[in-house]
Amino acid sequence: MAETPVIHVLNGPNLNLLGVREPDIYGRDTLADIEQRCVKAAGGAEIVFRQTNHEGMLIDWIQEARESADALILNPAAYGHTSVALHDALKTLSIPVIELHLSNPAAREAFRHHSYVSSAATGVIAGFGAHGYELAVQAALNLIRERP
Numbered sequence: 487m488a489e490t491p492v493i494h495v496l497n498g499p500n501l502n503l504l505g506v507r508e509p510d511i512y513g514r515d516t517l518a519d520i521e522q523r524c525v526k527a528a529g530g531a532e533i534v535f536r537q538t539n540h541e542g543m544l545i546d547w548i549q550e551a552r553e554s555a556d557a558l559i560l561n562p563a564a565y566g567h568t569s570v571a572l573h574d575a576l577k578t579l580s581i582p583v584i585e586l587h588l589s590n591p592a593a594r595e596a597f598r599h600h601s602y603v604s605s606a607a608t609g610v611i612a613g614f615g616a617h618g619y620e621l622a623v624q625a626a627l628n629l630i631r632e633r634p
Contacts, residue, residue: 497537498563557626576606582629587612
């Protein structure tokens with residue numbers, strides 16, 4: 487672990503539209519608002535915060551995290567339900583991985599009930615809206631501290 491922990495927070499498709507896309511499900515906070523929440527919750531740890539609508543870019547960033555991150559938080563959005571490639575990329579990591587969802591997929595449409603990411607993650611945080619990011623940062627910091 488680096489002297490200052492580094493946590494990568496990766497966000498998948500359509501999360502750039504937070505605040506305007508289905509606010510009754512995803513809330514009114516923008517992605518910029520959520521990034522500020524993460525920085526505040528990190529208490530001095532470095533947050534690398536990114537968003538893309540492209541699956542391959544998420545995979546590139548996951549692979550990059552192998553060398554530069556102490557923990558990874560991933561909101562795969564819809565890719566969590568479809569991407570074996572994300573699962574496979576996550577399995578290459580030896581750092582804590584937290585899967586994050588703003589809504590609770592288990593309480594939504596049946597096609598959202600299965601996640602390919604969950605089995606490659608250390609843990610899952612879902613259903614707490616934007617507050618879930620703060621919970622994920624705190625969980626990541628705890629997992630980093632507990633590593634041998």
